[in-house]
Amino acid sequence: MTAISLNERLKNRNIKCYAxxxxxxxxxxxxxxxxxxxxxxxNARKRWGDPPCVPAETYLYLLMNKPAGVYFKNSSPKKYNREADKRDQREKLFALSEKLCGIDYGEVI
Structure with missing residues (x-):
């Protein structure tokens, strides 16, 4: 939801946000x-986890390619919860995040 909200706010700049x-x-x-x-x-569970280089490859992919989509895993776009498409829900979350973090993105963006 935050990535979609940031993309809306940054649409006139050459900045793309992803989750x-x-x-x-x-x-x-x-x-x-x-x-x-x-x-x-x-310690038992992490043994089944990927090494840090695996998710790092996704970040590198996004930096180098700037693909369409907003939510990625293993360098591939994935479906996200459709609640994120509800603008009113995104705005509520964004406002709450600003409040909790003490940031006014209106001053930053």
């Missing part, structure tokens, strides 16, 4: 500042 699903990535992020069962669970 990337990295999938399960084999990193330590899930076990940072944790212990016990959480750390045990994450």
């Amino acid at each position: 990337v699903d990295p999938g399960l990535v084999n990193t330590e992020i899930g076990s940072k500042d944790t212990g016990g069962i959480v750390k045990l669970f994450w």
